[in-house]
Amino acid sequence: DTAVSQTPKYLVTQMGNDKSIKCEQNLGHDTMYWYKQDSKKFLKIMFSYNNKELIINETVPNRFSPKSPDKAHLNLHINSLELGDSAVYFCASSQPNSPLHFGNGTRLTVT
Amino acid sequence: SQELEQSPQSLIVQEGKNLTINCTSSKTLYGLYWYKQKYGEGLIFLMMLQKGGEEKSHEKITAKLDEKKQQSSLHITASQPSHAGIYLCGADGGSGYALNFGKGTSLLVTP
Numbered sequence: 001d002t003a004v005s006q007t008p009k010y011l012v013t014q015m016g017n018d019k020s021i022k023c024e025q026n027l028g029h030d031t032m033y034w035y036k037q038d039s040k041k042f043l044k045i046m047f048s049y050n051n052k053e054l055i056i057n058e059t060v061p062n063r064f065s066p067k068s069p070d071k072a073h074l075n076l077h078i079n080s081l082e083l084g085d086s087a088v089y090f091c092a093s094s095q096p097n098s099p100l101h102f103g104n105g106t107r108l109t110v111t
Numbered sequence: 112s113q114e115l116e117q118s119p120q121s122l123i124v125q126e127g128k129n130l131t132i133n134c135t136s137s138k139t140l141y142g143l144y145w146y147k148q149k150y151g152e153g154l155i156f157l158m159m160l161q162k163g164g165e166e167k168s169h170e171k172i173t174a175k176l177d178e179k180k181q182q183s184s185l186h187i188t189a190s191q192p193s194h195a196g197i198y199l200c201g202a203d204g205g206s207g208y209a210l211n212f213g214k215g216t217s218l219l220v221t222p
Binding site for chain 2 (some may be wrong): 019033040041042043044045048056064090092097098099100101102103104
């Protein structure tokens, strides 16, 4: 009964490639997020969607494009991957003023 | 924007010892969340604090929010190897739609 699931768990790709990470939640939450955790374990918000509408768009390169086909899904597409994009990407979901529920992360390695 | 500072950055304690992790905010906290991350895994929600002076406990972990709502502490009593991991505090940055996180405290419990 996975609450927030993201795929793939691991992603190894070369510079310049385009890749996508998928996220689905079955909690009925209205808000979904993408976070990036760097090598020093610092967790930073990238995007936040509420009912399929973009609410937060932090200073993220245009190469990153989130897409929310419906309330339960928030996918992350990355164009022209760079070495510095290597990190663990976490999807999360929540209701207002409630804890975020996180997926298990996608470890992206760009070579 | 709201910044959260955690201390210490890392901690090594002997099994059975008590420990405290602190989280200090640059602004008033309207919701403070504690998470634990096991190495290579996702974040697990521990506790949420909203009111000044509030204290919550779960098993051997106690979290407090000070009266001024700018600092929180997480206290573990009689630590066990299962407590090892990274502890992160998160807070609503004011948007109501995402949490900002501290840089985490890495805890290792030795036998």
